Amino acid sequence: MSHTSGVRQARKQQTRQALLDAGLRLLEHQNLSSLGLRELTREVGVSPAAFYRHFPDMADLGVALVDEALGSLHTVIRAVLTETADADELIDRTVAITAAYVTEHRPHVRFIARERHGGVTAVRTAIAAELDRFADEVAAGLGAQPASEGWPADDLHVLAELYVDHMVMTAAAFLEAPPDDPAAHDRITHAARLRLRIISIGRLHWLDPAVRQAATRG
Amino acid sequence: MSHTSGVRQARKQQTRQALLDAGLRLLEHQNLSSLGLRELTREVGVSPAAFYRHFPDMADLGVALVDEALGSLHTVIRAVLTETADADELIDRTVAITAAYVTEHRPHVRFIARERHGGVTAVRTAIAAELDRFADEVAAGLGAQPASEGWPADDLHVLAELYVDHMVMTAAAFLEAPPDDPAAHDRITHAARLRLRIISIGRLHWLDPAVRQAATRG
DNA sequence: GAAGTCAGTGAACAAGTGTTATCCGAAACG
DNA sequence: CGTTTCGGATAACACTTGTTCACTGACTTC
Numbered sequence: 001m002s003h004t005s006g007v008r009q010a011r012k013q014q015t016r017q018a019l020l021d022a023g024l025r026l027l028e029h030q031n032l033s034s035l036g037l038r039e040l041t042r043e044v045g046v047s048p049a050a051f052y053r054h055f056p057d058m059a060d061l062g063v064a065l066v067d068e069a070l071g072s073l074h075t076v077i078r079a080v081l082t083e084t085a086d087a088d089e090l091i092d093r094t095v096a097i098t099a100a101y102v103t104e105h106r107p108h109v110r111f112i113a114r115e116r117h118g119g120v121t122a123v124r125t126a127i128a129a130e131l132d133r134f135a136d137e138v139a140a141g142l143g144a145q146p147a148s149e150g151w152p153a154d155d156l157h158v159l160a161e162l163y164v165d166h167m168v169m170t171a172a173a174f175l176e177a178p179p180d181d182p183a184a185h186d187r188i189t190h191a192a193r194l195r196l197r198i199i200s201i202g203r204l205h206w207l208d209p210a211v212r213q214a215a216t217r218g
Numbered sequence: 219m220s221h222t223s224g225v226r227q228a229r230k231q232q233t234r235q236a237l238l239d240a241g242l243r244l245l246e247h248q249n250l251s252s253l254g255l256r257e258l259t260r261e262v263g264v265s266p267a268a269f270y271r272h273f274p275d276m277a278d279l280g281v282a283l284v285d286e287a288l289g290s291l292h293t294v295i296r297a298v299l300t301e302t303a304d305a306d307e308l309i310d311r312t313v314a315i316t317a318a319y320v321t322e323h324r325p326h327v328r329f330i331a332r333e334r335h336g337g338v339t340a341v342r343t344a345i346a347a348e349l350d351r352f353a354d355e356v357a358a359g360l361g362a363q364p365a366s367e368g369w370p371a372d373d374l375h376v377l378a379e380l381y382v383d384h385m386v387m388t389a390a391a392f393l394e395a396p397p398d399d400p401a402a403h404d405r406i407t408h409a410a411r412l413r414l415r416i417i418s419i420g421r422l423h424w425l426d427p428a429v430r431q432a433a434t435r436g
Numbered sequence: 437g438a439a440g441t442c443a444g445t446g447a448a449c450a451a452g453t454g455t456t457a458t459c460c461g462a463a464a465c466g
Numbered sequence: 467c468g469t470t471t472c473g474g475a476t477a478a479c480a481c482t483t484g485t486t487c488a489c490t491g492a493c494t495t496c
Contacts, residue, residue, distance in 0.1 A: 010465055029339040034252035037454060047475050048454080054473095108337075117331040117390060119249040123220070128394070158409045159416065166385050172335060185482065191376045198377065202420030226493055230443065255484060266484080268444050 016054045018044045020068060023061055024107040032062045032111075033119040062115065062123035069108035070130040073076045073101070077134060081141030091196045095189055096168055102174040128136060132167070135160045150207050166195065234272045236262045238286060241279055242325040250280045250329075251337040280333065280341035287326035288348040291319070295352060299359030309414045313407055316385055320392040331390045349386070353378045368425050375419060384413065 022043040026035055035058060041048045055061045080097065084090040102109050115123045139160035142148050148156060170192040177184035239311045244253055253276060259266045272301040298315065302308040320327050333341045357378035360366050366374060388410040395402035 008471090008473075011463090015473080027337075029337060030248040031251045033249045034337065038450080038452080049456080049476085052455085059483050113335040114337065116335070117328075117393075118336075119240045119245075119247060119252065119332065121247075155412060158412050160415070161409070162413045169383050169387070175335075191379070194373060194376050198380070198420035198424060199416060200420070201423050202416035202418070205419050205423050206416060226441090226443075229493090233443080256482075265445050267446085267486080271443055272487085371478080 012053070015044065015046060015050070018046075019051065019054055019061065020065060024065065024111060027111055027114070028107060032058065032115055032123060043204055057122075059120050059122040062120055063126045065108070065111055066115075066123060066126040066130060067113060069105065069112050070127070070134075074133065074137065077137050078141070081138065082144075087147075087200055088197075091193055091200065094167070094196065095170065095192045098170050098192070099174055099185065099189060102171050103179065106175070106179065109171050110175055113175060115169070116168070131164055134167075135164045138163050159199075163196075163201065166192075166199070230271070233262065233264060233268070234355070236264075237279065238270065238283060242329060245327060245329055250276065250333055250341060265320065268412055268423070274425050275340075277338050277340040281344045283326070283329055284333075284341060284344040284348060286324065287330050288352075292351065292355065293353050296359075299356065299434070300362075305365075305418055306415075309411055309418065312385070313388065313410045313415065316410070317403065317407060321397065322388050324397065327389050328393055331386070331393060334386070349382055353382045353387075356381050365422060365430055377417075380417065381414075384410075384417070394424055406436055 019040065023035065023040055026043060037051055038048050040061075041051050055064070076097065080090070080093055083085060084093055111207060112127060116127050118124060135157065139153075139157045142156055142160055143151075143153070152157075168189065173188045173192070174185070177188060237258065241253065241258055244258060244261060255269055256266050256274060258279075259269050273282070294315065298308070298311055302311055330345060334345050336342060353375065357371075357375045360374055360378055361369075361371070369377075388406065391406045391410070392403070395406060
C-alpha cells in the first residue's frame, strides 16, 4: 500500500484539482458538452494526454464537479433544519444561506444551474440524485416538526421537493443578477422570503376542515 | 415589393424551417453551444454556406427556436386565466395544459429547459424575456380576481413569478419522465396539483391578521 | 423576353478536435 | 541502490470545424 506516503499522490491530486478549477472557470460562458479536452488542458498548462490520467471522460469531470458543488451542502442543510425551530427564522436563514452560497461559490452554482437540464446525461442524473437526497433530508426535517401532524409521507415529500426546487430557483435568480448590485440582491431576497412565507402559510392551513374537503374532492 | 408573389420566399422559408426542425432534433442530446453549423446543414441536406442565407449566427437560430417554443403560449395563458373562475379548476387546467404541451411539443420544451440557463447569452435573455411576459400576464390575471384585494402590485408580481417558475419546473419534471409511463405522468400531475394548492391556500390566508403581523414584523 | 435578383453549391482555407503509442524522469519500494 | 511504478510530455493520427469566395440556375421584375 502507498496511501500514507503520497508526495506523488499529492502532486496528482493537485493537477486533478487544477483541471477541476480550470473547467469551472471555462464553464462560466460555456456548456459542459462544448468544453474541449484540449481547451481545458491548455488552460491548466498541461499536455492533452495528461487528462486521461485523471478522468476517462469529460462527463466524469462533470460528475466530479457536481460532487464538489453539492456534496458539502448536506451537512449545512441538516444543521439548519435541526437548529432552527421558528418558521420565520428558518425562512430567513434559508434565504440568507442560499445567497451566501451563491456569492461564495458562484461558478459552482452556475455549473449546477446550467447542467441540471444540460446535454450530458451522467451529469444530469448526478445532479438529480443529489437534489433528491436534499429533498429526503428536508422531508425528514419537516416530519420532525409538530406542524406536520396529519401529513401523509408522500405529500410531505412533495412539499420537500417544492422547497428544494425553490432553493434552486432562488439560487438561479441570484446568479442572473450582477454580483455587485445590492438592490437586485435585496429584491431577490425579499421575493424569495415572500414566496417561502406563502408556501409556509399554505402548509399550515392545508389541513383545515374546509380545505381538506375541497382537496379530497377531486 | 415582392411580399405577395413568393414562390422563392416560400422555398426559402421552407429550408429555414427545415433548419429549425433539424436543430431541434439534434438538440435532444446536445446543448446549443455544442451544435455545429456543419452538423446541422448535413442533417438538413444542404451545403454549409446555405446556413448564412437564413441566420447570421447559431445564437440567432436559437432565438428563433425560443419564439417557436414560447410564442404561441401567450394566447393560451390569457385564455385560461380569463375563462376559469374557480381556483381548483384553474389549477387542474393549468397542470393539464402543461402536461399536454410537453407531450405535444417535447423537443421544444426540452430546448427551453436546457437553454434557460445555458451558455448562449442571447438565447438565455430571450427565454427570460418571454417568461417575464408570462409573469406579467399572470399578474394581470391574478389582479383581476377578488382574492387579490389588499395585495400590493409588487407582491402580486412575485406570486405570478412563482406560478410561472412552477409551471416551468413541472414541465421539466414531465420531461425527465419517460413519455410512455402513465404512472410517472400521474405522479407528477398529482405533485404539481398539490403544490399549486398549497400555494393557493397560502395566498388566500396571506392577509389574515395574525399572518400580516408576522410578515410585516421583519 | 431580356435583365436582375438571390437561395444554394463546391472548393479551399487555416484551425481546431479526441485519442493513441512511445518515451522520460522523478518518486516509491524492496 | 537497483528496480518498478506512474504522472506527464511529445508527436502523430485522421477528422471535424466555421467562414469566405466565385459561381450556377431558377425565379422575379420590367
